[in-house]
Every structure is written in structure tokens, then in C-alpha cells.
Amino acid sequence: MSPIVHGVESGRCACVSSTRLRTVLSTLLVSLMLTAAGCATTVRRPIQLDAWGRGDDAELERFLLQAEIVETKRIRTGVTSPKKVLLRRREQTGAAVWKGVDKQYARRDVASERLDDLFFSDKWHYEVAAYRFDRLIGLGCVPVTVIRDVHGEIGSLQAWVDNAISERNRVEKNIELEQPDEYHASLEQRQIFDALIYNVDRTQENILITEPGSKMWLIDHSRAFRLRPQLPGEIVRDPPVISPSLRQRLAELDLETLTAALERLLTRGQIEAILARRDRLLALGR
Numbered sequence: 001m002s003p004i005v006h007g008v009e010s011g012r013c014a015c016v017s018s019t020r021l022r023t024v025l026s027t028l029l030v031s032l033m034l035t036a037a038g039c040a041t042t043v044r045r046p047i048q049l050d051a052w053g054r055g056d057d058a059e060l061e062r063f064l065l066q067a068e069i070v071e072t073k074r075i076r077t078g079v080t081s082p083k084k085v086l087l088r089r090r091e092q093t094g095a096a097v098w099k100g101v102d103k104q105y106a107r108r109d110v111a112s113e114r115l116d117d118l119f120f121s122d123k124w125h126y127e128v129a130a131y132r133f134d135r136l137i138g139l140g141c142v143p144v145t146v147i148r149d150v151h152g153e154i155g156s157l158q159a160w161v162d163n164a165i166s167e168r169n170r171v172e173k174n175i176e177l178e179q180p181d182e183y184h185a186s187l188e189q190r191q192i193f194d195a196l197i198y199n200v201d202r203t204q205e206n207i208l209i210t211e212p213g214s215k216m217w218l219i220d221h222s223r224a225f226r227l228r229p230q231l232p233g234e235i236v237r238d239p240p241v242i243s244p245s246l247r248q249r250l251a252e253l254d255l256e257t258l259t260a261a262l263e264r265l266l267t268r269g270q271i272e273a274i275l276a277r278r279d280r281l282l283a284l285g286r
Contacts, residue, residue, distance in 0.1 A: 045154070046125065046264035048147035053135055060144040063089055064096055064157050069150060072098070077205070080122065080222055085150060085157065095162075098148070099124040100155035101222055122223050127156035129265040130197060130221035133274070136261060137196075137249050139189055141218045161208050161217050168204035179214035186216040188240045195235045196250075196277055199224035227269055229276035239284040250278050 048065065051058035067087035075082045080101040087094050105120040131145035148157040165175070177183050194202050199221055206220035242250070258271045 046128075046147050052132060052146075052261070053144065057135065057144050060159055061146050063087070063092060063094060064144065064146045064159060065148060067092070067094070072150065080124075083150070084160070095160035097158045097160060097219075098150050098155050099127055099158075099222060100150075100153045120223070121225075124156040124222060125265045126222050126224050127158060127220075129262050130199075130218075130224060131158070132261045132265075133197060133258075134193065134218075136253065136257070137193075137246065139193060139246075141186070141189065141193065141216055142221070143217055143219065158219070161210060161219070164208040164210045164217065166205050167207040167209060170209060171204065175213070177209075177213040182214045183209070183216060186214075189246075190216065190218060191235065191240045192242060192246070192281070193218065194224075195231050195281060196274060197221065197224040198226040198228055198232065198273070198277065200226070200232060225266055225270045225274075227273050229273050229280075231277055231280050235281070236284070239281075242281070247282065250282060253278060 051061035051065070053061055064087070067089035069085060070088050070093075071086040072083045075084050075097065080099055083098045085096045085098050087096060101122050101124055103122045105122070128145050128147055131142045134140065134142040143159045143161055145156055145158040147154065149155075150157065169175075170177075190202075190207070193199075201220070201223040202218075206218065208217040208219060209215065210217065253275065255271065255275065258274060259268075262271055
């Protein structure tokens with residue numbers, strides 16, 4: 001039998017189960033924590049007037065930012081209601097994926113020891129942050145992504161990956177890789193990248209393959225950048241091999257560099273969590 005809490009009101013005994021009381025208190029605590037977090041982690045509205053990247057990336061960014069929007073249509077796959085956007089600038093045409101999702105959730109199991117995961121965000125901001133972080137560490141696996149207003153709504157606009165097949169389709173159709181060694185090396189880089197941004201939402205659907213059967217593209221990062229400073233368990237159990245060049249680039253990352261690239265996209269806490277995970281990853285020693 002559940003413990004009972006007794007109280008007296010107007011001469012009558014009021015009995016409330018402790019289970020129900022814990023539920024009420026948990027809900028109240030989550031509400032208060034969300035309110036506090038909203039005040040402490042709010043970032044200013046992000047804008048983008050010119051290219052952030054360099055070279056070919058900068059050229060494609062300017063196209064995404066400046067091209068005329070010819071048509072938009074809903075993409076049937078995905079839970080974030082993405083849209084395919086057709087673009088044109090003079091003689092140049094292209095396509096992109098736009099996302100405007102901006103949601104925050106709270107878990108109710110406030111007794112959990114994983115306090116950093118109490119708040120779960122699904123934000124378009126993280127698509128832009130993933131692209132910029134990918135370029136900062138020199139992987140080149142995330143398609144060029146910018147901040148752009150589409151029909152009065154601000155969101156992320158990411159270059160469409162042409163002539164691509166998802167890893168899921170490749171496996172289901174038993175399509176052999178033309179350059180398997182190069183592709184499997186890219187999978188290790190993917191594991192490192194996902195660990196650093198704490199992306200636990202990776203599926204075979206959001207790994208795309210092109211050029212021909214070796215180049216890997218990573219998409220769909222709107223649920224990444226958790227606040228946990230720890231690495232995902234699978235990385236700790238089976239650490240990936242980090243190349244000397246990537247190890248050096250990771251070691252050179254600092255708060256100032258990340259803040260300059262990711263401000264208005266991530267909170268300071270999220271940026272500090274990236275650096276904490278970086279330190280743990282390098283300490284694994286592979």
C-alpha cells in the first residue's frame with residue numbers, strides 16, 4: 001500500500017497519496033526549471049547578412065542568401081516539417097532544405113541523475129551550428145547551411161545534396177560501395193562529430209552517399225548540442241581512431257573561437273559542453 005499524507009481542513013481529513021504528490025511536485029519543479037533556463041539561456045535573434053565560410057562554401061552561402069525563391073514545397077519525410085526550396089539567381093539555379101522548427105521540451109523524471117538531459121531542444125539553429133562546427137574541425141561532411149527568411153519565417157536553409165542515396169536505401173538494396181575503405185574512414189569521422197555535438201538522433205536516413213559511393217554527407221542536426229559534458233557511452237566503450245591532423249584541430253579549439261562562430265545559435269552552456277566533450281575525447285588516447 002502506498003504511503004499516505006494526512007492533512008486537516010474544515011474538520012475533515014484530506015488524504016493524498018505520496019505518488020500523486022510527487023507527480024505534482026515534479027511537474028512544478030520542471031516548470032520552474034524551464035522558466036529559469038529560459039531566462040539564463042536565451043540567445044538573441046540570429047541574422048546573417050553575408051557568407052560565414054570561405055572559398056566554395058562562401059560562394060554557395062551567398063547563393064543561398066541572395067537567390068530568388070521560385071517555389072517551396074513540403075517534404076514528406078521528417079518530423080520537423082522541412083520544405084524544399086527552389087532558388088534562382090540570374091542563370092544559376094539550385095535547391096535547398098528549409099527548417100523553421102524551434103521547440104523545447106522537458107522530461108518529467110526530475111529524479112534522474114542525467115540532469116543535463118532534462119531539457120530537450122529541437123531547433124533550426126542547430127542545423128547552422130552543425131555546419132559551422134563541421135568546417136571548424138575540417139571534416140566537410142555537412143552541406144552548406146545559412147540563416148534565411150523564407151516567406152516571413154526565419155530558419156535554416158541548407159544546400160540540397162544532389163544524386164545522393166541514403167545509407168538505409170544502400171543497405172536495403174545491397175548496393176556495394178565503390179570505395180569502401182574511404183567510406184568506412186568517413187564513418188569514424190561521423191562518430192567523432194556526433195559525439196562532439198552530442199547528436200543521439202543519427203539514423204541511416206540522415207547519412208547520404210555521393211561521389212560515387214564514397215563521399216558521405218550528414219544531415220538533420222536539429223536535435224543535437226545537448227548540455228551533457230560526458231561523451232555518449234558507445235564512444236567510451238569503443239573509442240574511434242583520431243587522425244593526427246584532426247587531433248590537432250580539436251586541441252586548438254577554444255571558447256573564443258567557438259563563440260565567434262556559434263553565438264546566437266547556441267548558448268554559452270552548449271558551447272562549453274562541446275569543449276568538455278572534446279577534452280574527454282582527446283583523453284581517450286586513440
